[in-house]
Amino acid sequence: MFRKEFADVIGKTGMVPLKDLRPLMLNKDATKISELDLLRFDFFDDVKFAKQLSENYKLTFIDLAKAKVQDKYLKLVKKSDIVKYRALPIQKSAKAVTLAIFDPSIVEMKADLITLYQYNIEFILTNISSWANIFERVTESVDELLETVREIKGDNLDEHVEVKEEDIGDDVIRYVNRILADAFIRKASDIHVEPYENTFRVRFRVDGSLAEVIKPPKNLMLPIISRLKIMAQLDISERRKPQDGRIKLSVGGRPIDYRVSSLPTLFGEKVVLRLLDQSNLQLDMTKLGFEAKQLQVFKNGIHQPYGMCLVTGPTGSGKTTTLYSALSELNTVDTNISTAEDPVEFNLEGINQVNVRKEIGLTFAVALKAFLRQDPDVIMVGEIRDLEVGETAVEAALTGHLVLSTLHTNDAPSTVTRLLNMGIEPFLVTGSLNVVVAQRLCRRICTSCKVEDRDTSKDEIISCGVAPSSAEKMKVYKGEGCERCNGSGYKGRVAIYEVMDITPGVKELILKNASSDEIKKQAIKDGMKTLRMSALTKVALGETTLSEAITNSSADKF
Ligand SMILES: [Zn+2]
Numbered sequence: 001m002f003r004k005e006f007a008d009v010i011g012k013t014g015m016v017p018l019k020d021l022r023p024l025m026l027n028k029d030a031t032k033i034s035e036l037d038l039l040r041f042d043f044f045d046d047v048k049f050a051k052q053l054s055e056n057y058k059l060t061f062i063d064l065a066k067a068k069v070q071d072k073y074l075k076l077v078k079k080s081d082i083v084k085y086r087a088l089p090i091q092k093s094a095k096a097v098t099l100a101i102f103d104p105s106i107v108e109m110k111a112d113l114i115t116l117y118q119y120n121i122e123f124i125l126t127n128i129s130s131w132a133n134i135f136e137r138v139t140e141s142v143d144e145l146l147e148t149v150r151e152i153k154g155d156n157l158d159e160h161v162e163v164k165e166e167d168i169g170d171d172v173i174r175y176v177n178r179i180l181a182d183a184f185i186r187k188a189s190d191i192h193v194e195p196y197e198n199t200f201r202v203r204f205r206v207d208g209s210l211a212e213v214i215k216p217p218k219n220l221m222l223p224i225i226s227r228l229k230i231m232a233q234l235d236i237s238e239r240r241k242p243q244d245g246r247i248k249l250s251v252g253g254r255p256i257d258y259r260v261s262s263l264p265t266l267f268g269e270k271v272v273l274r275l276l277d278q279s280n281l282q283l284d285m286t287k288l289g290f291e292a293k294q295l296q297v298f299k300n301g302i303h304q305p306y307g308m309c310l311v312t313g314p315t316g317s318g319k320t321t322t323l324y325s326a327l328s329e330l331n332t333v334d335t336n337i338s339t340a341e342d343p344v345e346f347n348l349e350g351i352n353q354v355n356v357r358k359e360i361g362l363t364f365a366v367a368l369k370a371f372l373r374q375d376p377d378v379i380m381v382g383e384i385r386d387l388e389v390g391e392t393a394v395e396a397a398l399t400g401h402l403v404l405s406t407l408h409t410n411d412a413p414s415t416v417t418r419l420l421n422m423g424i425e426p427f428l429v430t431g432s433l434n435v436v437v438a439q440r441l442c443r444r445i446c447t448s449c450k451v452e453d454r455d456t457s458k459d460e461i462i463s464c465g466v467a468p469s470s471a472e473k474m475k476v477y478k479g480e481g482c483e484r485c486n487g488s489g490y491k492g493r494v495a496i497y498e499v500m501d502i503t504p505g506v507k508e509l510i511l512k513n514a515s516s517d518e519i520k521k522q523a524i525k526d527g528m529k530t531l532r533m534s535a536l537t538k539v540a541l542g543e544t545t546l547s548e549a550i551t552n553s554s555a556d557k558f
Pocket of ligand 1: 446447448449450479480481482483484485486487489490
């Protein structure tokens, strides 16, 4: 389907503001949108989309997921013809062959199709994901995709040392490409390639959970790992030291970027690939999971002319996304924004991003000091790890700059005590801090198979911290597992937040060197919702399950 039309239909369904579709619309490789592009978007409800399309084109809509399609109809024509026309023969009656399509423009090829089938043709429109599920019975979709995997060389990568590739055959190259294409289809955020004494396995992380996908033959272990290292431009002869690199690929016409790290373990090198998918980056702050009041406090913090805004949480809790969304909101032509990151995860237009490189002495502290000589307005520093970075960040915040950064603490109040423990004076902390945000990610219940969870008792809900009177009325939900969520009951993730405003009461306690518990009590009194409270709100709203909420909001989870 053509891009403009796609945008029109999406606009009519109202499922997402058009500006969120910009990365897709701007993909210059394609004047057309492929089905794969559509499925990658979490917000994209393809059933809604197809229903709107069927109205526009006056076609009948069918939910193929609920239809029983017999193999004999799928075999009416050659596989290559199904691929060519993207039309699935799902029924044949005395009157016509029924073709299921997801792209209405195929209707224009009716004459060709009548010639092909030598029979009258009828079209029905279906949604892409159920179309693709039936299509997989005709053809192995990973194989189709495999043909499209291409390495992108040279672009933005440092010059690399030539390595020997003679030990790696075509079959290994295909095998590795298959893993990468498969990870792309399953929306895996990380790929773990792991050697053990007698086995070798590949695991994918999808929506935060790791699961084993394949156990390649042990004799492929070295070639596969070497191939990945070559693609990432690492030194394949070096097997004793950890290395970092990057793989750039094009899958289905889409540029995909992986950050790669290798680590020597007891039985060989473990390689982890982290997907850096720009099109999945959610920059709209209102979509991240903030509650209205939390968003207001956070926005107020980042829109101050100067001061420090900190985001805290464990690795993989979505801190970068929150910071990027803040930067994108502050990113105007009259603002000079610089970031020091380890490493830069996404390129943001109009922002000066610097990769810190310890080995050449370009640390967070050094980058931060250099920014201050570059007439900055907004500075983001990847992480405040030590006193030197902390002091420089505070100084920058106190001298008229807005500073954004992250810390590795459990909750918002303990971020303050961490700064104090680093050795930063209490009056500098109160003078510079605008807002502190703690966050976690919870898996979102799949909307296609969401049902009320009647197995959870009121007592269990109460034991999680819900007041007995509220627990009485509270309904909890779960996903039963369906095709759309691969049976997991979850699809996508939602962030839970704890947003701490630096109120006069909180300031007073910081100046008194109070404990994080005391600060927390005061912050709650001043209106802060803790991670646990926010998580339970998401449960009550039916966005996540009780167990996800509890696992991700227990204070000692790190
Ligand atoms: Zn589901």
